[in-house]
């Protein structure tokens with residue numbers, strides 16, 4: 552390969568991308584600096600720290616942070632790193648505590664990150680400024696509809712601006728809960744794959760693979776959901792801007808009159824939930840149910856798959872951890888149990904969906920390590936992309952509109 556323009560201009564073309572983007576450790580380090588430590592990154596959900604002094608340890612790029620709720624109710628994202636000699640200050644995945652004590656030499660911190668004290672004070676007399684020795688913080692913390700994001704970059708736009716049109720899709724999700732709030736409290740499944748994190752990022756809104764990779768699930772699904780990913784479905788793929796992408800399945804659900812297609816069931820199976828929705832939304836209930844939940848990838852690490860949440864954690868250039876949970880609605884126990892069962896059945900340890908995708912990620916990773924040819928082709932549907940009524944680029948659901956959108960945004964960040 553000859554190099555004339557910028558490095559990323561050479562590697563990312565409108566119709567193809569270079570294999571080294573998935574294998575080069577220097578590019579991975581560059582991504583952590585220019586993406587994970589420069590843009591808004593999803594961390595956790597407010598429902599996970601509902602009470603004062605609750606905390607959870609969460610991935611943030613390759614590291615972990617403590618997401619805590621201090622006694623005044625404020626949410627903090629603290630670096631899980633002792634200010635003394637960098638030991639992890641919190642081991643438990645979650646809990647309720649007013650502070651943390653480092654196991655190495657016993658320094659203690661409040662759950663807002665302030666240093667409370669250290670043993671054997673005399674050795675520090677006159678030489679330690681406690682106000683400068685708190686836990687490191689993710690300096691910017693903002694949330695939208697309960698989804699908490701962090702950002703290390705003081706110059707990044709506000710979260711809402713970063714989310715742009717993806718925010719409206721998140722609104723669709725929370726509207727499905729009669730009280731307008733979702734919960735992510737069902738517990739997290741963690742799944743490690745030997746593949747680059749961008750394989751997952753690209754795959755989440757890739758509407759070309761499901762008919763092939765997930766055919767075994769579609770045969771047994773009660774909703775006929777596989778048809779959404781055929782080349783004749785009315786569903787569309789969309790570039791929402793800022794690297795956010797979606798498969799918009801609504802046109803197909805409307806065509807089929809499939810009111811709860813997003814959940815793969817019918818209203819008669821969840822009568823209590825429907826009754827609760829009617830109490831709040833009256834005649835609008837059916838419209839809200841048809842609108843359903845999004846199939847939305849929020850760049851770079853949050854994937855809302857209708858009834859599940861996936862979080863992508865890059866660990867190394869060829870290693871990624873996927874964190875998965877079921878969304879819980881304020882729709883009664885019957886509804887939440889079904890949401891959980893559906894999640895366990897599709898992406899739990901014995902589920903097909905996640906296992907089948909993961910196998911593809913690892914096969915892809917082995918493929919990109921081959922010497923020749925060096926390029927991956929991403930031009931499917933470039934001949935029929937069009938602009939929708941809101942000015943967004945769309946294509947058939949099987950077209951690679953989202954993949955190209957992701958790479959365009961990626962390139963804009965990496966060239967900075």
Ligand code: FES
Nearest residue numbers: 633635636653656
């Ligand atoms: Fe934490 Fe020494 S490293 S107290």
Ligand code: FE
Nearest residue numbers: 761764765908
């Ligand atoms: Fe898949």
